Amino acid sequence: GQQVMQIPQYQHVQEGEDFTTYCNSSTTLSNIQWYKQRPGGHPVFLIQLVKSGEVKKQKRLTFQFGEAKKNSSLHITATQTTDVGTYFCAGEAGRRALTFGSGTRLQVQP
Amino acid sequence: NAGVMQNPRHLVRRRGQEARLRCSPMKGHSHVYWYRQLPEEGLKFMVYLQKENIIDESGMPKERFSAEFPKEGPSILRIQQVVRGDSAAYFCASSPGGLGPYNEQFFGPGTRLTVL
Numbered sequence: 001g002q003q004v005m006q007i008p009q010y011q012h013v014q015e016g017e018d019f020t021t022y023c024n025s026s027t028t029l030s031n032i033q034w035y036k037q038r039p040g041g042h043p044v045f046l047i048q049l050v051k052s053g054e055v056k057k058q059k060r061l062t063f064q065f066g067e068a069k070k071n072s073s074l075h076i077t078a079t080q081t082t083d084v085g086t087y088f089c090a091g092e093a094g095r096r097a098l099t100f101g102s103g104t105r106l107q108v109q110p
Numbered sequence: 111n112a113g114v115m116q117n118p119r120h121l122v123r124r125r126g127q128e129a130r131l132r133c134s135p136m137k138g139h140s141h142v143y144w145y146r147q148l149p150e151e152g153l154k155f156m157v158y159l160q161k162e163n164i165i166d167e168s169g170m171p172k173e174r175f176s177a178e179f180p181k182e183g184p185s186i187l188r189i190q191q192v193v194r195g196d197s198a199a200y201f202c203a204s205s206p207g208g209l210g211p212y213n214e215q216f217f218g219p220g221t222r223l224t225v226l
Contacts, residue, residue, distance in 0.1 A: 001168075006152075033214060042201055043153065045214040088152060097143060097166050098215065102152040 002027045004091045006101030014109050019076040021104035023089035031092050032065055032072045037103070038085040046074075079108045112137065114204050114218035115184075122224045129189040129196070131221045135204030142185045143203045143215060144170075144177060153201065159185060192225045199223075 003026040013019050023032065031050045035043040047056055049065035049072060056063045062075045072089055086105045090098040115134040123129050135142050140161050145153040155169040159179035170177065174192075179185040189196055199222050203215035 035217075042217040042219050043203075045216065048214060090153075097155050097158045097169070099155065100145070100153040105150075 002091070002093050002099050004089060004099045004101040006089055006104055008104055009102065010105045010107075012107040012109065013079050015081060016078050019079050019083070019106055021074050021087050021089075021106075023072045023074075023091070023101050025070045025091045025093070025099075027070070027093045029069050029091040029093050032069075033090045033092070033098065034063060034072075034074055035088045035090060035100075036085050037088065041085075043088060076106075079106070081108050081110050084108050114139075114202060114216050116200075116202050116218035116221050118221060119219060120222050120224070122226065123192045124226050125193055126191050129192050129223055129225075131187040131189075131200050131202075131223070132184040133187070133202030133204075133218060134184040135202075136206075136216055139204035139206050139216070141165075141205045141207065141213075142179050143205075144185075144187050145201045145203065147199045147201060147220075149198075156187070189223075192223075194225050197223055197225045 005024045007022050033048045034046040037043045047063050052069050053067045054065040060077045064073045086103040088103045089101045092098050117132050142159045144156040147153050157170045157177045158166040174190045176188045199220045201217050201220045203217045205213045205215050207213045
């Protein structure tokens with residue numbers, strides 16, 4: 001079945017440093033979504049990427065969808081303590097439900 | 111505009127009891143998804159339902175677990191004869207349409223199930 005791998009599992013950065021998480025799918029995706037989950041909270045939708053090679057920005061966050069539509073990345077510039085949480089990618093292929101990656105847990109040291 | 115509502119937020123059951131988790135989707139949403147999350151782990155898809163229909167239950171264990179989304183009322187995830195391994199957070203999400211672009215999922219606060 002479809003698998004979505006996410007690395008790294010965990011990242012600890014100093015406030016102001018950049019952060020990147022990578023997502024790889026075993027199959028070509030029709031679209032990819034990114035979610036953020038704060039400790040003790042629930043996943044919150046951040047963005048969806050649909051087109052091959054698409055790049056979208058939200059303030060300090062940059063999302064990219066690979067040309068082959070099998071990988072994606074989320075880059076945060078100059079992290080802040082409010083960025084703490086777990087970032088999940090979720091891929092959709094065909095008519096199957098979303099497959100979530102295992103997540104990258106981000107800790108930001110003030 | 112109320113979001114996705116789940117109740118109870120916390121549920122404690124003894125081994126062998128039944129657990130019933132409820133999910134009311136956002137207004138206007140007819141698609142519901144259930145996920146399970148173990149501590150420090152990702153979200154595992156369980157089941158995808160539309161009103162009165164199960165669209166995809168490939169992630170749901172064959173035994174003891176069932177889900178429904180009746181014409182009226184919330185979606186219910188039912189776990190019979192719970193075991194310790196069922197302890198987890200169960201999240202429900204809803205979307206206005208089904209799968210496909212521009213149908214983000216809105217998550218509820220989750221039900222944290224503890225089996226003693």
